[in-house]
Amino acid sequence: MPLFLKRFKLGSNRSKEQDRESDNGNSPQSKMATTKSAASELRALADLINGAVAQIEAACASRSQTYPLADEPFTPQSEAARMSPDVLVPGNIIVAAAAQLITAVRIPALTLSVTASSSYLTSSLRLAISTHVPEILREAGPQGLHAKEIASKTTVDPIKLARALRLLTTHHIFREVAPDVFTNNRVSSLIDTGKPVADILAHPENKFDGTSGIAAVLEHVSDEGLKSSGWLAETIMDEKFGPSQEPNETAFNKAYNTPLPVFPWWELPENALRLKRFGIGMQGTQNMASPGAILEGYGWKDLPKGSVVVDVGGGVGSHSLVLAKAHEHLEFVVQDRDAVITDAVKYWDAQFPAAVKGNRVKLQAHDFFTPQPVKAPAVFLLRMVLHDWSDKYASLILKQLRGAAGPDTQLLVVDNTIEYACEDTTSARDIPGAVVPLPPAPLLANKGAAGALPYFADLHMMSLCNGDERTVSRFQKLLQENGWKLTKVIHVTGFEVENAKLVAVPI
Numbered sequence: 001m002p003l004f005l006k007r008f009k010l011g012s013n014r015s016k017e018q019d020r021e022s023d024n025g026n027s028p029q030s031k032m033a034t035t036k037s038a039a040s041e042l043r044a045l046a047d048l049i050n051g052a053v054a055q056i057e058a059a060c061a062s063r064s065q066t067y068p069l070a071d072e073p074f075t076p077q078s079e080a081a082r083m084s085p086d087v088l089v090p091g092n093i094i095v096a097a098a099a100q101l102i103t104a105v106r107i108p109a110l111t112l113s114v115t116a117s118s119s120y121l122t123s124s125l126r127l128a129i130s131t132h133v134p135e136i137l138r139e140a141g142p143q144g145l146h147a148k149e150i151a152s153k154t155t156v157d158p159i160k161l162a163r164a165l166r167l168l169t170t171h172h173i174f175r176e177v178a179p180d181v182f183t184n185n186r187v188s189s190l191i192d193t194g195k196p197v198a199d200i201l202a203h204p205e206n207k208f209d210g211t212s213g214i215a216a217v218l219e220h221v222s223d224e225g226l227k228s229s230g231w232l233a234e235t236i237m238d239e240k241f242g243p244s245q246e247p248n249e250t251a252f253n254k255a256y257n258t259p260l261p262v263f264p265w266w267e268l269p270e271n272a273l274r275l276k277r278f279g280i281g282m283q284g285t286q287n288m289a290s291p292g293a294i295l296e297g298y299g300w301k302d303l304p305k306g307s308v309v310v311d312v313g314g315g316v317g318s319h320s321l322v323l324a325k326a327h328e329h330l331e332f333v334v335q336d337r338d339a340v341i342t343d344a345v346k347y348w349d350a351q352f353p354a355a356v357k358g359n360r361v362k363l364q365a366h367d368f369f370t371p372q373p374v375k376a377p378a379v380f381l382l383r384m385v386l387h388d389w390s391d392k393y394a395s396l397i398l399k400q401l402r403g404a405a406g407p408d409t410q411l412l413v414v415d416n417t418i419e420y421a422c423e424d425t426t427s428a429r430d431i432p433g434a435v436v437p438l439p440p441a442p443l444l445a446n447k448g449a450a451g452a453l454p455y456f457a458d459l460h461m462m463s464l465c466n467g468d469e470r471t472v473s474r475f476q477k478l479l480q481e482n483g484w485k486l487t488k489v490i491h492v493t494g495f496e497v498e499n500a501k502l503v504a505v506p507i
């Protein structure tokens, strides 16, 4: 196996030193780094890309699989070839190296101009989702549809819509197959809810019901996220809001001119559709990761029969649903705010009513800043909860859980973990799984563009709720300060939208 794949090997517990030592300076990558004048950065990046393409070809050929084509609509079956680690990992190398190569060759002024303008990509995506373009194009078929006809369904201006679609098309989202005639490609088809356009137009409020949630989460990010991000600089430079840890002193509060934190704001009657969209969107985060990600890496099957898993801030319980279906020996309590639990009741009624009727799954309104009512369960699950909160509030949540934990309770935090963009010698190196193998030189230590999503999420959390994506060291410190000892970090696959699992036990 070439060194660049060894270094990026999934699940490897090798330290950075081990990687560097076994290299002994003899690998092509080391030579590349030490003889920079002889082999340029451009050549090094191009070589990484070529090597990774060869790996993907070999992996697909070994299984007689066809790599998914960019112009074909997305289906889980046709995506299968990309989903195995021996294809995902070299794919990540290509993404990181290609992005770095583009920046290396592009005129810097252009890199900066494109960066400054990229919010228009976000707003164009929002427009396409909210005017149901992917669904309209699906029904039009592969020959595509003229912008006039696309726009007529939602009575928006066709020329303006076409201009937004062309920006997306220029970034490989949708295709323009003839002047002003657009069709879906693989990427755009993923935001198709699959529903008949007539149904969506008749009941737009139900558009995301029963869907994968991917369009819902993307519409949330390109709506509340985009507007909040527009106020980020003013917020950080604000004397009061800048250093604040409060959930109602954020860019979101400036953008929407509200004193409410985002979660109660969503519960205002006028925001009912936003609340519903966010709830379904959280299922979308699950569907954007590898299938069944919550099942992987943690020993669910080893928990004794009747063990109780408390899904704290569990939303409607979409992850407990996956777990409950896969592990019949476990029981679940899904806790969230009142309004969310009302939606959770409908969700379970549609998805798995027997589990609730049989009392294997309980849906419980509970504020996680107040004493935890379930004592000494096997597991407290906190998925994508701590990242919504600053350290001050994350500590309060962790203290409540610690107060209710028994000696054998495990805390499972499922969240993004972020890395520095340079080599990190300060991280929690003693914790199994904490050290992530370095990618090959000259890629950034944190995988650059291939691992960018958590860094976007970090700014999204900061903008909306003063939340925070954390490094493993910061998690370790936060847990330690609140009565929990971090024992293990589980990174499951090479899938870049995957969260890490952090296992902690009471101190």
Ligand SMILES: C[S@@+](CC[C@H](N)C(=O)[O-])C[C@H]1O[C@@H](n2cnc3c(N)ncnc32)[C@H](O)[C@@H]1O
Pocket (backbone or CB within 6 Å): 263, 282, 283, 312, 313, 314, 315, 316, 318, 319, 335, 336, 337, 340, 366, 367, 368, 369, 382, 383, 384, 385, 388
């Ligand atoms: C980012 S979502 C994560 C949902 C779920 N764990 C998942 O991964 O899909 C955060 C959840 O925390 C809930 N939440 C916010 N404040 C809460 C509170 N004070 N008590 C309980 N849940 C709360 C929200 O309603 C939301 O469902």
